[in-house]
Amino acid sequence: MKELHFGVFEVFGPQVGGTHSWPHPLSDSINFADPDHWVTIAKILEEGGFDFLFFADGYGYPMIGDDISRTAVERGVNFSGYDPAMIIPVLAQHTKRLGFVVTSSTGLDHPVQLARRFSTLDQLTGGRIGWNIVTGASQNAVAKVLGHDTMLAHDTRYEMAAEYVRLAVQYWEQAWDDGALVADRESGVYADVSGIHRVDFGGEHYRSAGYFTAPPTPQRTPVLFQAGTSPKGRAFAAAHAECVFVQGTVPKHTASNVADIRRRAAAEGRDPAGIKLMAGLTAFVAESEQAAQQLEAEFDALQSDEIVAALYAGNTGIDLLSLNPDETLHQVLGNGGPVGQMGTSNIERFLGKDGADAPRVREILDQLRGRGTRGFRVSGTGEQVADQIEALAAETDLDGFLIEPVFDPRDLRVFSQEVMPVLRHRGRLSENAEPVSLRQQLLGRRGSRLGGDHHLVGDAAEVVSKTATAVS
Numbered sequence: 001m002k003e004l005h006f007g008v009f010e011v012f013g014p015q016v017g018g019t020h021s022w023p024h025p026l027s028d029s030i031n032f033a034d035p036d037h038w039v040t041i042a043k044i045l046e047e048g049g050f051d052f053l054f055f056a057d058g059y060g061y062p063m064i065g066d067d068i069s070r071t072a073v074e075r076g077v078n079f080s081g082y083d084p085a086m087i088i089p090v091l092a093q094h095t096k097r098l099g100f101v102v103t104s105s106t107g108l109d110h111p112v113q114l115a116r117r118f119s120t121l122d123q124l125t126g127g128r129i130g131w132n133i134v135t136g137a138s139q140n141a142v143a144k145v146l147g148h149d150t151m152l153a154h155d156t157r158y159e160m161a162a163e164y165v166r167l168a169v170q171y172w173e174q175a176w177d178d179g180a181l182v183a184d185r186e187s188g189v190y191a192d193v194s195g196i197h198r199v200d201f202g203g204e205h206y207r208s209a210g211y212f213t214a215p216p217t218p219q220r221t222p223v224l225f226q227a228g229t230s231p232k233g234r235a236f237a238a239a240h241a242e243c244v245f246v247q248g249t250v251p252k253h254t255a256s257n258v259a260d261i262r263r264r265a266a267a268e269g270r271d272p273a274g275i276k277l278m279a280g281l282t283a284f285v286a287e288s289e290q291a292a293q294q295l296e297a298e299f300d301a302l303q304s305d306e307i308v309a310a311l312y313a314g315n316t317g318i319d320l321l322s323l324n325p326d327e328t329l330h331q332v333l334g335n336g337g338p339v340g341q342m343g344t345s346n347i348e349r350f351l352g353k354d355g356a357d358a359p360r361v362r363e364i365l366d367q368l369r370g371r372g373t374r375g376f377r378v379s380g381t382g383e384q385v386a387d388q389i390e391a392l393a394a395e396t397d398l399d400g401f402l403i404e405p406v407f408d409p410r411d412l413r414v415f416s417q418e419v420m421p422v423l424r425h426r427g428r429l430s431e432n433a434e435p436v437s438l439r440q441q442l443l444g445r446r447g448s449r450l451g452g453d454h455h456l457v458g459d460a461a462e463v464v465s466k467t468a469t470a471v472s
Ligand SMILES: Cc1cc2nc3c(=O)[nH]c(=O)nc-3n(C[C@H](O)[C@H](O)[C@H](O)COP(=O)(O)O)c2cc1C
Pocket: 055, 056, 057, 058, 103, 105, 134, 135, 136, 137, 138, 154, 227, 228, 229, 230, 231, 232, 233, 234, 245, 246, 247, 280, 342, 343, 344, 345, 346
């Protein structure tokens, strides 16, 4: 029986998932700016046996036309928050085994800046950090904020991302030999020059020549996550990612995306079962089925078409409320502008896959109500929710789920107390007696390092053998 992994999807802001729930009396997430809010959550997750806490992030926000969406601001839908990387060292101090995954979009800074940031996080967490690689949501807003004349095309962003990751991994894996950090008081030698290597990288989008000032850390390369499920995104995941956060709401579609990523990974010479695929899951858990349904109803009552539209525009560039409700998205595509060049997964899913008719705008609004960017939805007692999770895993071949709280941290506390023990009893959790690195926890590897079987390590090793002669 397959072990399942559990993360929690959060944002360092008022609410996750592009839905509206922070004003509800059961939610505390409006206190997101208080570090104690996160310490409480981290402790709940550690005690509950979760694998990691995951933070989404970005510089964007939903735009309608040329300006910020009014609903996004008024309701706090994917609008406002702080840099999640900064809270991680605080949480690491209060936990021993919980992993942390931070989203950082490629294309914002130079890869060496990201490499240094994540080396620092890996060191400060004792090897419990992962990097969620995205090419970035809300690219129309990001382009404006960063002062770019034009928004980069969707597929170009993925090409750049491949280079970005390759360069970062060279810094992590190649720049320092094991043992090059000497730190010997007696001789006064800090580092062995022969073990420090120059990175020479001349790519199409990024260049770099020099040494890495951050010494090696427990994992060196953070666990490589990826999110973005377009065909380009899946190809990128199959080549580079160790764990993938897959968009999933319909089990059949998710199963086909999961199979596609595993097939592509195998074609890249990787073990298709070795890449861990996870999807979002909103769980309404209560002491009875009726009580869980009541929670669901209270959450649904807080949602509106305006909230759906704000979220969707931020994701795709499409303002659903400005469209004829009887149109399908086929009629919107090809109109130019950012549409089709921002996130595409949330357009493709409404184009009528597998022979089904494409839904009309009115139906899309209804389908997305209360869903936002959330994945699957389950509801019931702890036992019932555990059953539904196992059924979903069997149907999709997913390796785990990211729990997307609605009433935070209440939902996480209840999930930890009511669902995790059932899954543990059924032998579904992967728990180690001693704390291990995030890579060991998720991938069951013996060591903490990105394996030699990962092509990026092979590429980096090849470069080091070339540069070593240049240095000596
Ligand atoms: C489940 C999931 C979570 C994501 N989280 C983020 C995020 O936190 N920040 C971000 O900028 N992009 C995030 N994205 C990815 C962007 O949508 C993506 O990088 C880009 O827009 C293209 O995605 P595509 O391959 O789905 O077209 C996420 C995507 C998915 C499917």
